[in-house]
Every structure is written in structure tokens, then in C-alpha cells.
Amino acid sequence: MNEEFRVIFDYMESCMRDMAHDREHIWRVLAAAVDIARNIPEKVDIRILTAACLLHDIGRQEEDADPALDHAVVGAEKAYHFLTESGWSEVDAGRVRDCIAAHRYRSGCKPPATIEGKILFDADKLDVTGTVGVARTLIYEGAHNEPLYLTGANGMPSEGDLPGEESFIHEYHFKLSKLADRFFTEYAHNIALRRMQAAEQFYLALKSEITESCEMKKRLLENWTD
Incomplete structure (x- = not known):
């Protein structure tokens, strides 16, 4: 790692407190982004892409403290100011800012306009697919006191569609x-399809075990009321 990116990496680490969005997540996103860049026909500015990958989640602390904030927007501005103060031109820092501002999945967010932004989006979303994505989601939801599942009036697990439900089942469903429908590059899309098969197997096994446990609970409660 050259000195320019070492400085960026150190700054990124100083902003990270979320175990679901830790430095290993950043490494996975960066590695995936470079892999995508090497396997698509478009010309990619690796310097811009690398900086955007390293800094894309630095606004997480602010969003955790105030859920009304968007970590992509906050992080984009933080990245811009940090880079310009570190000697980057306003033009290049602005390109990084635009990538970060557009990397979020949630509806209503402006989609990325540049190839670097699209690659960052795809690389970040790849880290939510597959078993790694399942594990990260469970870590994140546990840290935010969200349950694995909720049960409906019939005592059986919901499909994640109860009013106001926030649970792993809801997030997965x-x-x-x-996620597969949201990728910008065909290369990342194909990786996602393969990984999502493993996530689907986990989800189905989890739902089966949860359903079995809920049925046992119903029988237990019925016996208690006899």
C-alpha cells in the first residue's frame, strides 16, 4: 500500500466502530471492486475507485447516533473534506464524493452515474450476498436489538410482513x-447469483427450524391450558 492510500486507510479506521462494517468489510469491498474493474470492458480510474471503497462507510457513526442521517451523504462530505485537506484536487475529491453518496441500496437514493460509482455499489452489495451477507446482517441486527423473527397472532413465524416489523426474516425477505436485480455490472451480478444460492439454503433451513420450534411451543401452551 502506497503512502497516499495508507493515510486514507488510517483515517478510515479512525471512523469505524461497527463490527458489521469493519475494516475487513472494507477490504472485501475493495478486493471485489478491483476484481470487477479488471473484468469489465469500461476504463476505470483505480485511484478514484480505491479511495471511494476505503471511505464509503465513514459516515456510519453519525447515522448510528442519529438515524435521520444518511451515512452515504455524511460520509461523502467527510471524504471530500478529508481528501482536499490531504492534497487531493477538488475535482478528484468530488469524484470520490459522488461515488460514496450514491453507494447506498435503500430506495430513494440517487443511483451512481460513473463507472467507479457503479463498481463501488456492486462491490458493496456483493458483501451482503451469500453467507457473509447473512452473517453481517445478523451482527448488525443484533447490535441494534432487532430479533431473529417475530410471530403472528397464530403463534407461527411471520414472513417479515408484520406492521412495523424489523427482524432478520424481514431483512432477508x-x-x-x-439484491440480484440491483447490480450494475453483469460480472458482479453473476457472482451475486452464485452466492445467493447459499444464502437461500441457509434461510430455508432457518425458517424450517423456526417453524418447527413454534409448533412445539404451540403444543406446549395447549398442554398447559388443559
């Missing part, structure tokens, strides 16, 4: 299982 409405986000993780639909």
Missing part, C-alpha cells in the same frame, strides 16, 4: 433475497 425484503432486501437480501432481492
